[in-house]
Amino acid sequence: MAECHPVGFRWVMEARERGATIIHVDPRFTRTSAVANIHVPIRAGSDIAFLGGIVRYIIENERYFRDYVVHYTNAPAIVSAEFQDTEDLDGLFGGWDEETGQYHKKAWRYEGADPEPAAGVKESDEEGQPIQHNPFQAGHSDPTLQHPRCVFQILKRHFSRYTPEMVEQTCGIPKSLFLKVAETLCRNSGRERTSAFCYAVGWTQHSMGVQYIRTAAIVQLLLGNIGRPGGGILALRGHASIQGSTDIPTLYNLLPGYLPMPKAKQDKDLATYLARNTSPSGWWGEFPKYFVSLLKAWFGEAATKENGWCYDYLPALTGDHSHMNTVVNMADGGVKGYFVMGENPVVGSMNGPLHRKGLRQLEWLVVRDFSVTETADFWRDAPEIERGEIRTEDIGTEVFFFPAAAHVEKDGAFTNTQRLLQWHYKSVEPPGDAASELDFIYKLGLRLKKLYAEEYGQPRNRPIRDVTWDYPLEGPKREPKAEAVLREINGYTVADGKPVEGFTSLQDDGSTACGCWIYSGCYRDGHNMAARRKPHWEQNWVAPEWAWAWPHNRRLLYNRASADPEGKPWSDRKKLVWWDQEKGEWVGYDTPDFIVKRPPWFHPSKDACGKDTIGGTDPFVMQADGKGWLYAATGLQDGPLPVHYEPQESVVKNPLYGQQCNPERVEWWRKDNPYHRAYDDPRFPYVITTYRLTEHHTAGAMSRWLSWLSELQPEMFCEVSPELAAERGLKNGGWATIRTMRAEIEARVLVTGRMRPLRIKGRLVHQIGLPYHWSTKGLARGDAANDLIGFVADPNVSIQESKAFTGAIEPGRKSRRRSAAISGPPVREIDPKRWQRDLPPARRKPESQHSFKAGESKKEH
Amino acid sequence: MPSGDGFSLSNWPLFRQLKQRDLFGLEQTAASPRTEALTARTASADRIVPSICPYCAVGCGQLVYVKNEKIIDIEGDPASPISRGCLCPKGAATFQLVTGSHRVQHVLYRRPHGKEWETVPLEQAVDMVAERVKRTRDETWEGTDEEGHPVRRTMGIAHLGGATLDNEENYLIKKLFTALGIVQIENQARV
Numbered sequence A: 001m002a003e004c005h006p007v008g009f010r011w012v013m014e015a016r017e018r019g020a021t022i023i024h025v026d027p028r029f030t031r032t033s034a035v036a037n038i039h040v041p042i043r044a045g046s047d048i049a050f051l052g053g054i055v056r057y058i059i060e061n062e063r064y065f066r067d068y069v070v071h072y073t074n075a076p077a078i079v080s081a082e083f084q085d086t087e088d089l090d091g092l093f094g095g096w097d098e099e100t101g102q103y104h105k106k107a108w109r110y111e112g113a114d115p116e117p118a119a120g121v122k123e124s125d126e127e128g129q130p131i132q133h134n135p136f137q138a139g140h141s142d143p144t145l146q147h148p149r150c151v152f153q154i155l156k157r158h159f160s161r162y163t164p165e166m167v168e169q170t171c172g173i174p175k176s177l178f179l180k181v182a183e184t185l186c187r188n189s190g191r192e193r194t195s196a197f198c199y200a201v202g203w204t205q206h207s208m209g210v211q212y213i214r215t216a217a218i219v220q221l222l223l224g225n226i227g228r229p230g231g232g233i234l235a236l237r238g239h240a241s242i243q244g245s246t247d248i249p250t251l252y253n254l255l256p257g258y259l260p261m262p263k264a265k266q267d268k269d270l271a272t273y274l275a276r277n278t279s280p281s282g283w284w285g286e287f288p289k290y291f292v293s294l295l296k297a298w299f300g301e302a303a304t305k306e307n308g309w310c311y312d313y314l315p316a317l318t319g320d321h322s323h324m325n326t327v328v329n330m331a332d333g334g335v336k337g338y339f340v341m342g343e344n345p346v347v348g349s350m351n352g353p354l355h356r357k358g359l360r361q362l363e364w365l366v367v368r369d370f371s372v373t374e375t376a377d378f379w380r381d382a383p384e385i386e387r388g389e390i391r392t393e394d395i396g397t398e399v400f401f402f403p404a405a406a407h408v409e410k411d412g413a414f415t416n417t418q419r420l421l422q423w424h425y426k427s428v429e430p431p432g433d434a435a436s437e438l439d440f441i442y443k444l445g446l447r448l449k450k451l452y453a454e455e456y457g458q459p460r461n462r463p464i465r466d467v468t469w470d471y472p473l474e475g476p477k478r479e480p481k482a483e484a485v486l487r488e489i490n491g492y493t494v495a496d497g498k499p500v501e502g503f504t505s506l507q508d509d510g511s512t513a514c515g516c517w518i519y520s521g522c523y524r525d526g527h528n529m530a531a532r533r534k535p536h537w538e539q540n541w542v543a544p545e546w547a548w549a550w551p552h553n554r555r556l557l558y559n560r561a562s563a564d565p566e567g568k569p570w571s572d573r574k575k576l577v578w579w580d581q582e583k584g585e586w587v588g589y590d591t592p593d594f595i596v597k598r599p600p601w602f603h604p605s606k607d608a609c610g611k612d613t614i615g616g617t618d619p620f621v622m623q624a625d626g627k628g629w630l631y632a633a634t635g636l637q638d639g640p641l642p643v644h645y646e647p648q649e650s651v652v653k654n655p656l657y658g659q660q661c662n663p664e665r666v667e668w669w670r671k672d673n674p675y676h677r678a679y680d681d682p683r684f685p686y687v688i689t690t691y692r693l694t695e696h697h698t699a700g701a702m703s704r705w706l707s708w709l710s711e712l713q714p715e716m717f718c719e720v721s722p723e724l725a726a727e728r729g730l731k732n733g734g735w736a737t738i739r740t741m742r743a744e745i746e747a748r749v750l751v752t753g754r755m756r757p758l759r760i761k762g763r764l765v766h767q768i769g770l771p772y773h774w775s776t777k778g779l780a781r782g783d784a785a786n787d788l789i790g791f792v793a794d795p796n797v798s799i800q801e802s803k804a805f806t807g808a809i810e811p812g813r814k815s816r817r818r819s820a821a822i823s824g825p826p827v828r829e830i831d832p833k834r835w836q837r838d839l840p841p842a843r844r845k846p847e848s849q850h851s852f853k854a855g856e857s858k859k860e861h
Numbered sequence B: 001m002p003s004g005d006g007f008s009l010s011n012w013p014l015f016r017q018l019k020q021r022d023l024f025g026l027e028q029t030a031a032s033p034r035t036e037a038l039t040a041r042t043a044s045a046d047r048i049v050p051s052i053c054p055y056c057a058v059g060c061g062q063l064v065y066v067k068n069e070k071i072i073d074i075e076g077d078p079a080s081p082i083s084r085g086c087l088c089p090k091g092a093a094t095f096q097l098v099t100g101s102h103r104v105q106h107v108l109y110r111r112p113h114g115k116e117w118e119t120v121p122l123e124q125a126v127d128m129v130a131e132r133v134k135r136t137r138d139e140t141w142e143g144t145d146e147e148g149h150p151v152r153r154t155m156g157i158a159h160l161g162g163a164t165l166d167n168e169e170n171y172l173i174k175k176l177f178t179a180l181g182i183v184q185i186e187n188q189a190r191v
C-alpha cells in the first residue's frame, strides 16, 4: 500500500502513530513491510489457506463477535440436507455436473428457501430456468448456532483442516508467526475495537480471486468488522476512475448501476427480464424503477410502456464476452474493429503476443491516448517484427491514433476507490487536435446518426435513431457539456426536466429518467455535488461535504451495523450511526445506510415484499435476507465457501485436497496459450509474481515518458533472493532471462534479502518478483513481464490469474524474445496427460464459445 | 564568507548563527536578501483550478496553476480530506504528464500494409471511423443466436478502456455502443 497508494497509506501511518498495529502480508518485503509492525512473507497463491487458518482460529477459540454474528450474519441459517462439502468430496462441493463441467448451485441452498443473490439472479441462473421467487424468511434458523446444518457449524467443519500446521505447510508461514497474526487480529476486534483489511486488486487476480475476497469477508463478519468505523475490506484500486468505470460500466455484462445486461436465452422479453432480476425481498425489489428509468434516459420519448420501454433495443449476451474472450475472438478473426481508449493491453494485459496476434487480424483499430502506445504501434514496434517473424507490410490492419485531452483539459468526475465522485475542471484547452473522449464519442454518435438516417426503416437501426443525444455545447471547440451528462446520470423528472433528489424518487412508470441509479443525487437540485470542495478543517472527520459518495452520500456502507441490534452504538469509541428515539430516526456522523425511519425493532409482516421485508436488524439491505453472508447459498459459480486450490501453475501439489485447482476455472487451451504442468514441473521450478512500483503507473503510458519518474525507476528488473541468485548464478546488476511456455523476457537482476525463500514441507520454495510497467516505448524501457503470463480466469468475474504462476530463470541475455503465439513454445512440450489438475468427475470440460469452463480438453486451435 | 567590501561583524554568518542560535546555519540565518525576495512560481498564476490526480484511485486533490492560458504548475490541494495537500511521486509529476513533449497533437493514420504513420485532419478521421463502424456493424449484424433467441448485436466491434476516463465519458461510451449493438465493451476493471 505504501508502494501503490502512497497518499492513502499516510492514514495507515497516522493510525500507527496512535497505536494501531500494521500487519503486512506479501511475498516480498516492500516499502509497506518496512514500516509495518509485522511482515508475513507468504507463498503467492496460497492466501485462502492463510485466511482459512484465521477463520478456524476464530471459531475454535471462540473469538467471534457473538452478538454481531447471530444478528447480522447468516450464521444461524440452516442449509438443506442435500448439501455436501469439500470435506466430503476431497475438494469438490456437492452438485458437480460431469456433463456441463459446472456446479448445480441448487445443491447449496438454504433449507426451504431460495435466497436471491445480491443483484437479482444475474450471475447465478443455471439451465436458463428462472429461479423460484420465495422471499427469504429466516424460518429455518438456529440462533444458538448449534444445529449441525446451520451455516456456523458448516463453516466450522469446512475450515477445520486449516490448522496452523497446515498453514505452515501450504503458505510457508511459520506457525508461531501465523498464531501471532491471528491473535493480534482477534484481540483488535469486538465492541471497542475494529480491524480493516486493505488490498490492492492484484489480490483478485487469481483463478479463485472472488473467493480470496470472500474469505476476508468471512473473517471480517465473524469479528464484527463490517459496517463499522475502522473496519471493512478496502479495495485499493489502481486507476483514477476504475471504480467509476465499474459503476457506470464499460463492462460487457452490466448496465449502469449494476443492472445486468439481458441474456439472450433467458431474458426473452421485458417482463421475463424484470421478473428474473427483481428480488422479492431486500432492496433489489426496487429493480424495475431503476431499469425503466435507465431506458427512459437512453431512449427518451421513444421509450413507452406499450413498447416495453424499448427493451428490445438492447443487445443480448450469449456467454462470457469479457476481455480475454474478445482477444481470442479477435485472434480467430471474429472481431473486425476495435476501440482502445486510455489503455495499453499489449503491455498491461496477459500474453501480450496473443494480443498483438489479435490486433493483426483486425480490419481497423482506433487508439486514443496521449502518445503512441505499444498497442497503437503494434504493426512496426514489437518483438516479432524485430525478429523478422512478421513483416509490417503484411499486416492489413488500418490504425487510427487520436490524441486525447488530459484531465486538466476537460470537465468531469472520477470516482475514487472509496466511491467518492470528485469533479475536476477544465483549466486550459487541449493542445492541437487533442480532444476528450466525451467530445469524440459525442461527435462519433452524431456522425453515425447521420450515416444511418436513410436506413431508419430497418428495426435494427432504430436504437441509433432514438438514442437521446442532445447535449448543450460549449467552448471554442463546441464540446458537449459534461455537467449536462452528469445531470442525466443523476436523473430527472421527464415532465419538467428537473433533477431528481435521489434514487428513492425514481419510478417504474416512465415519469423519471436516470442514467445510473446509484449515482442519483450527485446533481440534486441542479447542484454538482461532486464538485464540492469544502476544506476538511471546516467539517467533521467524516467530511461529508467534500465531493459526493454513492449511494446518497453514505461514506461507510452498511453502517447500520455500527450500532447493536437495539440501535445503540456498540461502544462509544466506535460510534458512527445510531437510532435516535426522540426523532424516531437513524442519525449519526455519517448518512445512515438504512431506511431512516425504520426502527430497530421493526419486524416485516409475512406478506411483505421488496424493501418492506428489511427488518430493523438487517443492516445488509442489498441482500435478500438483510444479512452478511458467511455462506453464499447462491450467486457464486465455484462454491458457497472458499476453498484453497492451487493456482493453475504451482510448485506444490495441493496439500489440502485431491482437487488441485479451482474446478470451475476458465481455461483457453490453444497453441498460443500453453500451460505448464499443474505442479512440480521440472522445467519451471519457481513461483513468479508481478507488481507495481510507486514511480510508474500500470502499463506505463502515463509514466514512462516522464523524465522525473523514469529517472527514479529507469528500467525493468527482477527481484531474487541471495539464495536463488546463488542457486542460478545470478549477479546483482547483471542480466537474467525469465521464461515460461508463453514467452521469454530479460531483465536486470536485483539480488535482495527482501525476497525470502520459504520453507514448505522441508523444501525451499523460491519466488521471483517482476514489476510490469515496461515495454518498448518511453524514456525508461524494458521487456513486458505480462508476456510471460497465460490466459486463465476466475469463473465468477473472468479476472485473469496473473499474480501466481511458475517459470524459470537463468543468468545472461539469452532471451531471444520468442513467444508461443508467434514462434511456438520456447520450451519443449511434455505430455499433457500427466498434467491432471482435476479429480476424475471434474475432468470433462465442455467448450464454450472460446474458452473452457475448466479442466483439460484435447481441442486445440 | 565575509568579503572585503561592506564587511561587518554583525553580518558575518558565524556571528549571526551564534546570535540566533542556529548553529548549523539551516534556519533563518541561511536566507539572503535575494532568497527573501523570491516568491513561488505559483504566486504569479492568473487562476487556480481545482482538480484531482489522474493516476491512482486514492483520488488526491490537485490545484492547477494557470498563467496566460498555460499551466505553470500542479500542486496538492491542502483542503482535501483525502490528501491534505500531499501528492506521491506520480501525482507530483502530473505537470510533466500534461505539458510534456510526448503528447501527440495530430491525428495519426496508418493505412493497411503501410510502413509509416501519416497525419489526417481530425474531422476527416472521425468521418472515416464512423464509416468503418457502420460498415462493420452492417456486415456482422446478428439478429438471433443459433437457437433463434433475439440478440440484436454485432460481435465484429469491441471496445477496451475506461478506468482512466471520466464517468460522463464512460456513460456516453456505454450508451452509444449499446445502442449500436456492441456488447464486447471492457475496461481495466477486469484486467
Ligand code: SF4
Binding pocket: A004, A005, A006, A007, A008, B053, B054, B055, B056, B057, B058, B059, B060, B083, B086, B087, B088, B089, B090, B091, B092
Ligand atoms: S498523488 Fe499518488 S496516491 Fe494520490 S491519487 Fe495520485 S497517484 Fe494516487
